[in-house]
Every structure is written in structure tokens, then in C-alpha cells.
Amino acid sequence: MASARQAGPPPGPSRPEFWRSPLRGPWLTAVLGLVLLIGVTVLFLTGLLSYAAYNPDLAVVNDQTPDKGWLGFYLFSWPTSPYWLYRVTQGVHVTLGVALVPVLLAKLWSVIPKLFAWPAVRSVAHGIERLSLLLLVGGAGFEFATGILNVQLHYVFPGSFYTLHFYGAWVFIGAFVVHVVFRLPRALRAAGLRPGEPAAGAQDAAGAQDAAGAQDAAGLVPPRPAAPTISRRGAVGMVGLGSLALIVVTAGQSVGGWFRQTALLAPHGQDPGSGPNGFQINKTAASVGIRSSDIGPAWRLTVRGAGRQVDLTYGQLLALPRSESSLPIACVEGWSTPDQHWTGVRLTELAALVGLGTNTPQVLVESVQRGGSFSSVVLRDNQARDARSLLALRVNGAVLSHDHGYPARVIVPGAPGVHNTKWVTRLTFGEPA
Numbered sequence: 001m002a003s004a005r006q007a008g009p010p011p012g013p014s015r016p017e018f019w020r021s022p023l024r025g026p027w028l029t030a031v032l033g034l035v036l037l038i039g040v041t042v043l044f045l046t047g048l049l050s051y052a053a054y055n056p057d058l059a060v061v062n063d064q065t066p067d068k069g070w071l072g073f074y075l076f077s078w079p080t081s082p083y084w085l086y087r088v089t090q091g092v093h094v095t096l097g098v099a100l101v102p103v104l105l106a107k108l109w110s111v112i113p114k115l116f117a118w119p120a121v122r123s124v125a126h127g128i129e130r131l132s133l134l135l136l137v138g139g140a141g142f143e144f145a146t147g148i149l150n151v152q153l154h155y156v157f158p159g160s161f162y163t164l165h166f167y168g169a170w171v172f173i174g175a176f177v178v179h180v181v182f183r184l185p186r187a188l189r190a191a192g193l194r195p196g197e198p199a200a201g202a203q204d205a206a207g208a209q210d211a212a213g214a215q216d217a218a219g220l221v222p223p224r225p226a227a228p229t230i231s232r233r234g235a236v237g238m239v240g241l242g243s244l245a246l247i248v249v250t251a252g253q254s255v256g257g258w259f260r261q262t263a264l265l266a267p268h269g270q271d272p273g274s275g276p277n278g279f280q281i282n283k284t285a286a287s288v289g290i291r292s293s294d295i296g297p298a299w300r301l302t303v304r305g306a307g308r309q310v311d312l313t314y315g316q317l318l319a320l321p322r323s324e325s326s327l328p329i330a331c332v333e334g335w336s337t338p339d340q341h342w343t344g345v346r347l348t349e350l351a352a353l354v355g356l357g358t359n360t361p362q363v364l365v366e367s368v369q370r371g372g373s374f375s376s377v378v379l380r381d382n383q384a385r386d387a388r389s390l391l392a393l394r395v396n397g398a399v400l401s402h403d404h405g406y407p408a409r410v411i412v413p414g415a416p417g418v419h420n421t422k423w424v425t426r427l428t429f430g431e432p433a
Ligand SMILES: Nc1nc2c(c(=O)[nH]1)N[C@H]1C(S)=C(S)[C@@H](COP(=O)(O)O)O[C@H]1N2
Pocket: 279, 280, 281, 282, 283, 288, 329, 330, 331, 332, 367, 369, 372, 374, 375, 376, 403, 404, 405, 416, 417, 418, 419, 420, 421, 422, 423
């Protein structure tokens, strides 16, 4: 026994007795883990959908639709119906991501004694497992941190957020899948959702269950627990209440309108004012350096395609046939507006000016804004062809405000807000030359 003592852990958190909370144990860890299993799966899927919808310029390996790379299997032509599609998928992604923070923290707290397990590495297999946990925990922390910073601080990572969050997600999900494969049976058992494995050989079922239970408890259950101040169910309830509270102060930004007032955690403190243009603004004209001369009488709309070019003054644009669409703005950051009533010229109508009326091809939309990642965008042919896709001139019965993209902005059904370019000055239909 003396030699075992010598090899024992140093005083401190590596000793099992150091951890006293009676809440720790397989049941708590399993319940939180199962919630995360469902939640992270939804986050991952809605996240991939978001990339398919946005299709930002990441890198050659995954962005070359249609000859996309192997990490680009999820890319497809984002549909324009239902027109609220991105509003829902991204609202879920961001709200759920925020709501899972207490669950993630509680889950990490529940397994923290294992972080200090002694010896740190028992075998090669154990070493590999711990390495995968590093990717798991580090990946989760990275994804949650970058996501929350992005929605709270309004693109602190200029352009590169998408790359970081995207590749981070692949690293995280790889470790996550490994973790789930190894731990799911244990978690289901510990949560009471599955009985213990039937005995192999002579052992009776009860014995096997005990053995499985003991294995599950190892490293989690404190050998010298302190007196409980709350039950395990109570602890899970607290975590649930924390998540609920976060949903209450977040979801309003995705519902928009009156409910935005409840979105205490929503970024963009700026007040969009009231009236027809009184809805959420992503970037104001001033903040991206739009000068009044850019959008004054000298402003022109240039339409190019099929080897032709047409230049229109604002007056000429106003004289074109007008259409109406009720469409929301749904930002990548998770906030969205209720449907706004837009009036403008259909993209198909503008394509017709250069002889491309039927089968309108993809279109490159460019704004007067100099630089900045949102100053131009490519809309795919299904987006350009949709009768609801407009170059909008008015909203809710009034001329567009400068902050909402005067003189003209794009509005497309089902698309992320970032595709609704403001202060448009040029449309180039067809493959770029
Ligand atoms: N030229 C330009 N267009 C832009 C942007 C921009 O920064 N510059 N932001 C985009 C983003 S990310 C969103 S969510 C919507 C927001 O439109 P809104 O400010 O009218 O609500 O505009 C899009 N169009």
C-alpha cells in the first residue's frame, strides 16, 4: 500500500476528496450532456444552413459552388420560399446558442474533478481521450465565445469571423461526435433512460448494473460529499431557469417589432426611430462613410448584362413599373424585423432593360459604399428570378431613409440580411466577365 500512496495525487484538486459538492455525479452530468447533445446538433445544422444561405467567401476549399470542395457539401442554392426561412433558422441558431450557455457551464462544472484526474495520462488510449476532450471543451468555448462576441459586439472580427466560426465548428463537431459515440450509452443509463447492459456470462443483470453504475460514478461522485443545499433536480431546474431567462431577453430580437424591447441582450443600442423607416438598422449611412454626394443628384443606377449597359437617373428609375413585397430583414447576427412593406422595381424588370427578361441569371449587386465586406454581393439566379425580389425604393409607404439604403436597396425573400445590399449603384447580370 505504501507504494500506492507514493504514486497518489499531490494535495489539492487532484485528490478526489478536494471536491465536495454532493450534486456531482453521473446523473447530473448525463442530463446536462443529453440536453447539449440535442442542442449542439440543432446549432450545428442551423449553422451549416446559415453558411449555405450566406455563402461567404471563405476559402478555395469550401466555397466554389458548384465545384465546391469536400467541406462544401452543404452548399446549395438557398431557396426564396418560405420567405421567412432565414429568419427562423438564424433566430433559432443565435437564441439557442445563447440559451445553452448556462447548460454548457453547468456541464463543465459537473465534470471539473476529471480535469485534475491523477495521473494525468494513464495510458495511450487515455491520453488520446483527454486530447479529444481538449478539442471538445476548447472547441465549445471557442464556438460559443466567437458566436456571442459576433452577435454582441457587431462584427468585432472584420470578415474573418465567418472563417473562424466555420472551421472552429468542424473541429468542435469532430470531437463532439467522438465524445457522443463513447459516452452516449453511459449517459442514457445514468439519466435513467436505459437500463444497465444485460449481464455477459454468469453475472446477473443487477450485478452488471451495479458495475456499470460504479464505472459511471468514478471520478464524478465525491468520496466525502458536503451536506446538500439543493437537490440535483433543483440544480437542473436552476440551469433551466437561467436558459429561460436568457431566451426571454434574447428572443425578442428575432421576433422584432414591439418584442424588441424585451431583447435586453440584443446589440445595436441605436434607436431606429419611429415611422415607416423605424425598424432595426444594421449599419448607418454615416458609419460606413456614405457621403451625401454619393446618393445625391449625381447618383446613377447602372445595369449591365448580355454585353449591354443602361444608366438610369433616380427619376428614370422611379418611372419604371413598380411592384410590392412584404419581406423581413433577418440578420446573420440573429435579429430580424417583422415583414416590412417594400415598393420597388423587380430584379427581373431591371434584367429586361438589358434584354435578359426571361431566365434572369445571377446578378452582382454593388453599392456606392467604398470597401467593406457588405458593399457588394452575388445573388443567385433563383433569387434574381423571384418576383418578390426588388430593388426597393420605398418602405412602408415612404421613401427609403438614408440609413435603410436610399436611393435604392435590394430586398430578397428568404435570404440573410447581408444579401440585401443598401445604397445600390450597379447591377451586373450574368457570369462576371
Ligand atoms: N452597402 C451595404 N449594404 C448592407 C450592409 C452594409 O453594411 N453595407 N449591411 C447588410 C446587413 S449585414 C444587413 S443585416 C442589412 C440590414 O438592413 P437595414 O440596416 O436596412 O435593416 O443590410 C445589409 N446591406
